[in-house]
Amino acid sequence: xxxxxxxxxxxxxxxxxxxxxxxxxxxxxxxxxxxxxxxxxxxxxxxxxxxxxxxxxxxxxxxxxxxxxxxxxxxxxxxxxxxxxxxxxxxxxxxxxxxxxxxxxxxxxxxxxxxxxxxxxxxxxxxxxxxxxxxxxxxxxxxxxxxxxxxxxxxxxxxxxxxxxxxxxxxxxxxxxxxxxxxxxxxxxxxxxxxxxxxxxxxxxxxxxxxxxxxxxxxxxxxxxxxxxxxxxxxxxxxxxxxxxxxxxxxxxxxxxxxxxxxxxxxxxx
Amino acid sequence: xxxxxxxxxxxxxxxxxxxxxxxxxxxxxxxxxxxxxxxxxxxxxxxxxxxxxxxxxxxxxxxxxxxxxxxxxxxxxxxxxxxxxxxxxxxxxxxxxxxxxxxxxxxxxxxxxxxxxxxxxxxxxxxxxxxxxxxxxxxxxxxxxxxxxxxxxxxxxxxxxxxxxxxxxxxxxxxxxxxxxxxxxxxxxxxxxxxxxxxxxxxxxxxxxxxxxxxxxxxxxxxxxxxxxxxxxxxxxxxxxxxxxxxxxxxxxxxxxxxxxxxxxxxxxx
Numbered sequence: 413x414x415x416x417x418x419x420x421x422x423x424x425x426x427x428x429x430x431x432x433x434x435x436x437x438x439x440x441x442x443x444x445x446x447x448x449x450x451x452x453x454x455x456x457x458x459x460x461x462x463x464x465x466x467x468x469x470x471x472x473x474x475x476x477x478x479x480x481x482x483x484x485x486x487x488x489x490x491x492x493x494x495x496x497x498x499x500x501x502x503x504x505x506x507x508x509x510x511x512x513x514x515x516x517x518x519x520x521x522x523x524x525x526x527x528x529x530x531x532x533x534x535x536x537x538x539x540x541x542x543x544x545x546x547x548x549x550x551x552x553x554x555x556x557x558x559x560x561x562x563x564x565x566x567x568x569x570x571x572x573x574x575x576x577x578x579x580x581x582x583x584x585x586x587x588x589x590x591x592x593x594x595x596x597x598x599x600x601x602x603x604x605x606x607x608x609x610x611x612x613x614x615x616x617x618x619x620x621x622x623x624x625x626x627x628x629x630x631x632x633x634x635x636x637x638x639x640x641x642x643x644x645x646x647x648x649x650x651x652x653x654x655x656x657x658x659x660x661x662x663x664x665x666x667x668x669x670x671x672x673x674x675x676x677x678x679x680x681x682x
Numbered sequence: 683x684x685x686x687x688x689x690x691x692x693x694x695x696x697x698x699x700x701x702x703x704x705x706x707x708x709x710x711x712x713x714x715x716x717x718x719x720x721x722x723x724x725x726x727x728x729x730x731x732x733x734x735x736x737x738x739x740x741x742x743x744x745x746x747x748x749x750x751x752x753x754x755x756x757x758x759x760x761x762x763x764x765x766x767x768x769x770x771x772x773x774x775x776x777x778x779x780x781x782x783x784x785x786x787x788x789x790x791x792x793x794x795x796x797x798x799x800x801x802x803x804x805x806x807x808x809x810x811x812x813x814x815x816x817x818x819x820x821x822x823x824x825x826x827x828x829x830x831x832x833x834x835x836x837x838x839x840x841x842x843x844x845x846x847x848x849x850x851x852x853x854x855x856x857x858x859x860x861x862x863x864x865x866x867x868x869x870x871x872x873x874x875x876x877x878x879x880x881x882x883x884x885x886x887x888x889x890x891x892x893x894x895x896x897x898x899x900x901x902x903x904x905x906x907x908x909x910x911x912x913x914x915x916x917x918x919x920x921x922x923x924x925x926x927x928x929x930x931x932x933x934x935x936x937x938x939x940x941x942x943x944x945x946x947x948x949x950x951x952x
Binding site: 463553557560562585658659663674 | 829831935937943944948
């Protein structure tokens with residue numbers, strides 16, 4: 413522990429310095445406002461990297477884990493407190509067992525809005541646009557796929573859940589920390605912004621007009637995906653080209669994150 | 683309720699007739715042996731369909747839900763008891779809130795073994811082979827993708843988790859009930875069986891020799907996938923053709939279920 417720069421030992425779960433870590437799960441439910449919670453080494457590495465738009469506010473690491481973090485803390489700015497606690501103190505503060513032993517509180521970068529985000533993208537760009545995707549596993553999975561296939565940004569309408577919710581960050585393996593996104597408004601507003609920025613929107617739907625591989629890709633393309641049960645609203649479908657992924661007879665059910673992986677893969681091949 | 687054929691009203695959580703539903707979650711942990719638990723209408727519909735290799739032993743439905751099941755119970759054999767209970771009795775028996783209000787206990791079909799399973803497949807067949815995939819979300823997701831893209835069967839080595847575990851069935855949306863599979867033995871045994879049945883095995887790995895779309899597909903093809911962290915053991919990789927899915931620089935991390943979706947999609951295009 414003595415090797416770590418400026419580690420601050422916490423022995424009392426009620427220590428006010430670690431108040432932001434208190435009852436992490438409950439805070440998730442009511443929303444975290446300007447903050448985010450990052451868990452685990454892989455995610456923390458991305459939070460501390462130059463690719464992350466958000467900034468670390470503090471870290472809370474278990475004593476055991478601290479010795480094995482290696483170079484992970486090298487990029488930690490000197491003014492960011494590194495709190496260290498025994499596992500039992502850590503679990504007591506957080507409210508459940510943190511088996512990864514690494515947590516961070518981050519401060520979110522402001523949402524610049526869809527128009528500004530799209531304006532900053534290159535001439536050839538791939539964007540994922542989500543309408544009504546409110547499941548954190550799915551949103552996290554979609555961000556992971558977007559990062560893996562090099563999508564430039566993700567847009568989410570206001571009916572989507574927060575990609576910086578703790579679970580969404582974890583499922584995305586940190587992709588939602590590094591992939592630019594904007595969230596809010598109605599699905600129509602999102603399509604307006606895409607249209608104004610010269611994006612062609614391709615809506616993925618089992619009832620799509622063409623098969624995915626038949627598409628000719630526009631330089632600026634947005635893949636539009638809806639929630640699994642209801643799918644995309646007809647009003648949004650009507651404003652987009654529509655594409656489908658053909659499936660086996662009798663089981664035409666693909667998870668929306670799996671759909672995003674297939675569609676992103678297909679786009680990178682066009 | 684009076685419309686339902688032979689519904690048996692349960693008012694006492696300790697009623698011995700519904701003992702198999704007691705503490706469902708705990709039973710999951712220790713394994714269910716010859717039984718399985720199916721949740722929700724979509725899954726139950728598959729369990730009662732002619733496509734399911736397993737048989738329903740009994741159903742437990744909440745009073746509220748029973749009226750809305752429509753034709754779902756039409757294929758229910760007359761000797762399968764349909765238990766009906768109030769939501770609070772149901773939750774008390776099961777040990778957590780069953781918000782879908784529909785549960786079934788099924789009896790598993792015996793595992794015929796990989797060799798017999800493969801022998802029964804058509805000359806042109808696509809199989810998914812899993813080594814060490816022990817996460818129920820991933821196994822469930824892979825079965826869902828296998829069914830959606832029409833894979834004929836799934837093989838799992840003994841280090842994989844059980845596809846008929848409650849959560850795996852749920853995540854697969856019932857696909858693990860209708861997709862033939864065999865599970866057990868070492869990864870090498872699985873490759874032996876595939877080889878003997880004339881399958882060419884394609885191992886998916888970030889270090890694969892060719893890109894996925896460059897593959898020429900053999901009539902009988904098996905897609906081999908390993909666990910996310912460690913990946914496939916080198917000994918298995920050495921016995922297969924290897925293919926990769928190219929990803930963006932700096933984030934080469936694709937979930938194994940997402941990988942299966944992309945690989946199955948690519949195979950159905952070959």
